[in-house]
Amino acid sequence: MSFTPLSDTPAYKQLQLHQQQMHQQGLEISHLFDQQSDRFTQFSLSAAGVFLDYSKNRITETTKELLCDFARQQQVELQRDAMFSGEKINFTEQRAVLHTALRAPSNTPQRIDGIDINAEVHMVLAQMQAFVEKVHSGVWRGASGLVITDVVNIGIGGSDLGPKMVCQALRSFAHQGIQSHFVSNLDGHALDAVLSQVNPASTLFIISSKTFTTADTMLNAHSARAWFLQHFSAADLSRHFVAVSSNQPAVQAFGIAPENRFGFWDWVGGRYSLWSAIGLPIALSLGFAHFRALLDGAHAMDVHFQQAPIEQNMPILLAMLGIWNRDLLGCGSLSIAAYHHDLRAFPNYLQQLDMESNGKRINHHGQTVDVATGPIIWGDVGTNGQHAYFQHLHQSSDITPVDFIAALRPQHHLAEHQLMLLANCFAQSQALMRGKTAQQVTTEMQTQGMSDEQISLLLPHRIFAGNRPSNTILLDELSPMRLGALIALYEHKVAVQGFFWGINSFDQWGVELGKVLAKAIEGDLHSGTTATSHDSSTAGLIAKVRAAGK
Numbered sequence: 234m235s236f237t238p239l240s241d242t243p244a245y246k247q248l249q250l251h252q253q254q255m256h257q258q259g260l261e262i263s264h265l266f267d268q269q270s271d272r273f274t275q276f277s278l279s280a281a282g283v284f285l286d287y288s289k290n291r292i293t294e295t296t297k298e299l300l301c302d303f304a305r306q307q308q309v310e311l312q313r314d315a316m317f318s319g320e321k322i323n324f325t326e327q328r329a330v331l332h333t334a335l336r337a338p339s340n341t342p343q344r345i346d347g348i349d350i351n352a353e354v355h356m357v358l359a360q361m362q363a364f365v366e367k368v369h370s371g372v373w374r375g376a377s378g379l380v381i382t383d384v385v386n387i388g389i390g391g392s393d394l395g396p397k398m399v400c401q402a403l404r405s406f407a408h409q410g411i412q413s414h415f416v417s418n419l420d421g422h423a424l425d426a427v428l429s430q431v432n433p434a435s436t437l438f439i440i441s442s443k444t445f446t447t448a449d450t451m452l453n454a455h456s457a458r459a460w461f462l463q464h465f466s467a468a469d470l471s472r473h474f475v476a477v478s479s480n481q482p483a484v485q486a487f488g489i490a491p492e493n494r495f496g497f498w499d500w501v502g503g504r505y506s507l508w509s510a511i512g513l514p515i516a517l518s519l520g521f522a523h524f525r526a527l528l529d530g531a532h533a534m535d536v537h538f539q540q541a542p543i544e545q546n547m548p549i550l551l552a553m554l555g556i557w558n559r560d561l562l563g564c565g566s567l568s569i570a571a572y573h574h575d576l577r578a579f580p581n582y583l584q585q586l587d588m589e590s591n592g593k594r595i596n597h598h599g600q601t602v603d604v605a606t607g608p609i610i611w612g613d614v615g616t617n618g619q620h621a622y623f624q625h626l627h628q629s630s631d632i633t634p635v636d637f638i639a640a641l642r643p644q645h646h647l648a649e650h651q652l653m654l655l656a657n658c659f660a661q662s663q664a665l666m667r668g669k670t671a672q673q674v675t676t677e678m679q680t681q682g683m684s685d686e687q688i689s690l691l692l693p694h695r696i697f698a699g700n701r702p703s704n705t706i707l708l709d710e711l712s713p714m715r716l717g718a719l720i721a722l723y724e725h726k727v728a729v730q731g732f733f734w735g736i737n738s739f740d741q742w743g744v745e746l747g748k749v750l751a752k753a754i755e756g757d758l759h760s761g762t763t764a765t766s767h768d769s770s771t772a773g774l775i776a777k778v779r780a781a782g783k
């Protein structure tokens with residue numbers, strides 16, 4: 234089959250030409266605001282309770298039209314529909330991609346290989362609900378009769394980042410009496426820090442691993458079990474250890490009874506799994522009703538994503554803006570600035586979602602994509618970031634687009650804080666967009682009575698080039714419904730970008746090589762011999778470990 238490199242396709246060429254023309258005309262975002270008084274209305278929309286203002290991007294109506302043409306050329310809608318219909322679009326692993334089915338209401342049948350997955354999903358949800366209610370009501374107790382006060386989730390990657398982020402984000406909705414802990418890192422300091430805080434008699438461990446083979450999780454799980462057995466007998470394990478996994482034999486081999494396993498399926502990718510039983514720590518932390526609300530919020534975004542035309546489709550628009558910034562403007566990273574302290578784990582969560590999905594360069598034809606693919610995702614909460622790396626955003630030679638995220642209503646009563654927080658959020662995007670010209674800086678310094686000498690020394694340092702793009706995403710409040718919709722928005726954005734680039738956003742071969750090499754090196758460290766195949770750096774580093782152990 235003949236294959237046209239992306240940059241040779243008509244829609245891409247049109248975009249390139251348009252970008253060059255904008256550049257030649259010296260069109261800046263602030264000029265576009267001056268020219269069009271309703272720019273905010275033109276370039277903003279709401280969906281599933283999420284509001285997106287994308288007016289502070291380097292785009293015109295023509296840019297948007299050309300990006301929509303690009304989406305049509307790349308058959309983004311067709312690929313979206315293939316995903317929702319259960320086609321095996323994760324073709325390197327021959328799997329469907331149906332995390333959206335996890336949040337669909339009951340009685341919306343969907344079959345994969347003849348099995349009604351909607352019924353299966355709701356069976357597991359019912360199992361989770363019953364379990365959560367037993368733990369919360371004290372029907373489920375520890376082996377010595379104490380109620381459960383601490384839940385320790387042991388998992389990594391998708392079996393950690395989503396649940397951890399959601400539990401933190403929605404802490405104001407938490408069920409009283411349950412403290413959640415998350416152990417992911419195989420570094421013993423992580424497990425040790427949690428074990429030193431909890432009482433084995435009132436602690437429930439959730440071993441979360443889709444494959445139940447991930448070395449990090451298995452080591453932590455075995456160490457947690459050994460710690461528990463210092464206090465209790467093997468017969469007591471069933472009151473304190475449950476598993477979330479699609480690998481029933483491995484769960485059983487670990488010693489967890491089948492009735493203590495919450496299952497899920499190979500059509501749920503790890504980084505898309507918080508909606509499945511991997512969300513058990515969320516349901517235990519918040520209560521099942523709030524977990525259901527999270528799913529409902531995501532479902533509302535799913536419906537919008539499936540039904541809205543490209544021009545008004547929030548995930549598709551967000552994806553297109555990302556493509557514009559990445560491929561046409563050459564921005565290598567995207568910074569996430571959440572102006573909500575409880576969203577401080579959101580950039581971390583998005584790193585896996587985006588970078589594990591789109592940190593690839595081979596397309597469906599086995600060819601290298603000839604434009605840049607997934608950006609680097611990084612960030613922190615506002616206002617902390619302002620006092621750390623925002624300098625770079627405003628004045629460095631790199632242009633980094635920013636997604637500002639804020640909730641209008643806080644979950645606290647410190648009204649003064651909220652207004653100041655929002656003022657800072659809006660001011661940052663305004664400053665990035667407007668910048669400050671030499672004329673403005675000079676006038677300012679003259680008003681301050683500075684000498685000509687001082688002015689000429691300071692002037693270049695105090696100029697802000699501006700014209701730096703950002704999106705602002707507003708929620709009315711950070712509720713389970715709205716957080717669900719926000720996460721689904723980013724999930725779909727990432728998927729759509731993969732559709733544009735023609736890559737498989739749902740596999741992760743890139744994480745395998747390091748795992749295999751770690752096993753070999755671990756063998757060397759244990760045995761005291763060093764494989765001759767190692768390079769001199771690796772052999773030298775191994776020797777350092779040995780020397781330290783003597």
Ligand SMILES: O=P(O)(O)OC[C@H]1O[C@H](O)[C@H](O)[C@@H](O)[C@@H]1O
Pocket residue numbers: 388389390391392441442443444445446447450503504589741744
């Ligand atoms: O849930 P598990 O099977 O333990 O996998 C945990 C994580 O580890 C892997 O290395 C993958 O890169 C992740 O996508 C996955 O979420």
